[in-house]
Amino acid sequence: MHVLGIDIGGSGIKGAVIDAGTGEMITERYRLETPAGAKPVDVALVVGQVARHFNWKGPIGCTFPAIIRNGVAHSAANVDKSWIGTDVKALFEEHTGNPVTVINDADAAGIAEMVFGAGRDQQGVIIMLTLGTGIGTALFVDGHLLPNSELGHIEMNGGDAERQAAESARERADLTWKKWGKRLNQYFQKLEFLLSPDLFIVGGGVSKKSEKFFKHIKTRAPLVVAQMRNEAGIIGGAMAAHAIFQNGDEGEFDAQMILNSSTDEA
Numbered sequence: 001m002h003v004l005g006i007d008i009g010g011s012g013i014k015g016a017v018i019d020a021g022t023g024e025m026i027t028e029r030y031r032l033e034t035p036a037g038a039k040p041v042d043v044a045l046v047v048g049q050v051a052r053h054f055n056w057k058g059p060i061g062c063t064f065p066a067i068i069r070n071g072v073a074h075s076a077a078n079v080d081k082s083w084i085g086t087d088v089k090a091l092f093e094e095h096t097g098n099p100v101t102v103i104n105d106a107d108a109a110g111i112a113e114m115v116f117g118a119g120r121d122q123q124g125v126i127i128m129l130t131l132g133t134g135i136g137t138a139l140f141v142d143g144h145l146l147p148n149s150e151l152g153h154i155e156m157n158g159g160d161a162e163r164q165a166a167e168s169a170r171e172r173a174d175l176t177w178k179k180w181g182k183r184l185n186q187y188f189q190k191l192e193f194l195l196s197p198d199l200f201i202v203g204g205g206v207s208k209k210s211e212k213f214f215k216h217i218k219t220r221a222p223l224v225v226a227q228m229r230n231e232a233g234i235i236g237g238a239m240a241a242h243a244i245f246q247n248g249d250e251g252e253f254d255a256q257m258i259l260n261s262s263t264d265e266a
C-alpha cells in the first residue's frame with residue numbers, strides 16, 4: 001500500500017509517497033520550510049500544501065517532535081507551546097482532507113530503522129537516538145516499541161541533557177568534536193546505566209559524521225549509525241499510518257502491529 005509520509009521538523013517539512021510494505025520511496029522528496037514560529041495552524045497549512053503537491057488522496061503518516069498520544073500533542077520542547085493539547089491528527093485531517101496518523105518523530109525513525117535499517121533482525125534492548133535540534137529517543141525490546149520515551153530530557157549536570165548534548169548544543173556553543181563527544185559520552189553513559197541496552201542506533205543529520213565523535217563515546221553496548229538517514233521519519237511515519245489503516249484502529253497505535261504489518265508484506 002502507498003502512504004504519504006510527512007516528517008515535521010524544526011527547519012523543514014518533508015514528504016514523500018512510500019511503499020509501506022518495502023519502505024521504498026515511490027516519489028522524490030518534497031520539502032518546504034517550517035513556517036517561522038511554527039504555530040499549529042501555520043504548520044497545518046504547510047502540511048496541506050505538501051499533500052496537495054502530491055495530489056494526495058489516501059492515508060497520511062505524520063511525525064511530530066513531541067509526545068503524541070492518540071493524535072494529541074502533550075509536550076512542546078522545541079516547538080511553540082500552543083501545540084500542547086492540540087489535536088494534531090484532527091488539525092491535519094482538516095487541512096489535507098485525508099485520514100492522518102501522527103506519531104513522535106524519533107519513534108517513527110526508530111520503527112523505520114528496526115524494520116528496514118540498522119535494527120533489522122536485532123533482538124534485546126535497543127535505543128535509537130536522533131541528534132538534531134533536540135535529542136529524540138525510541139526504545140525497543142525485542143522489536144516492541146515503548147512509545148514516547150523522551151530520554152533526551154533526562155537530567156544531566158543539573159539540567160536538561162538535550163540542551164547540553166544535542167547537535168544544536170554543539171552548534172550553539174561552537175564546540176569542538178572532542179568537547180561535544182565528551183558530553184555525548186556522559187549522556188550515553190547515563191542511558192547505558194539506566195537501561196542496559198544491547199545496541200545504540202544513532203541517527204540525525206550529524207550521524208553522517210560519526211567518525212568525528214563516535215570515538216569519544218565509550219559504552220559497553222555497540223554504537224551503529226542509522227541506515228535510513230534523512231528519510232527515516234518519512235518512512236516510519238508512513239509505516240505507522242499503514243498499520244493503523246490496515247487494522248482499522250484509530251486509537252493508540254501498537255508498534256508491534258506496525259512491525260508485523262510491514263514485515264508481512266515485505
Ligand code: BGC
Pocket residue numbers: 064065066067075077078104105106107130133134135136137150152162
Ligand atoms: C522532543 C521529542 C523529539 C525530539 C527530537 C525533543 O525535544 O521532546 O519529542 O522526539 O526532540 O525531535
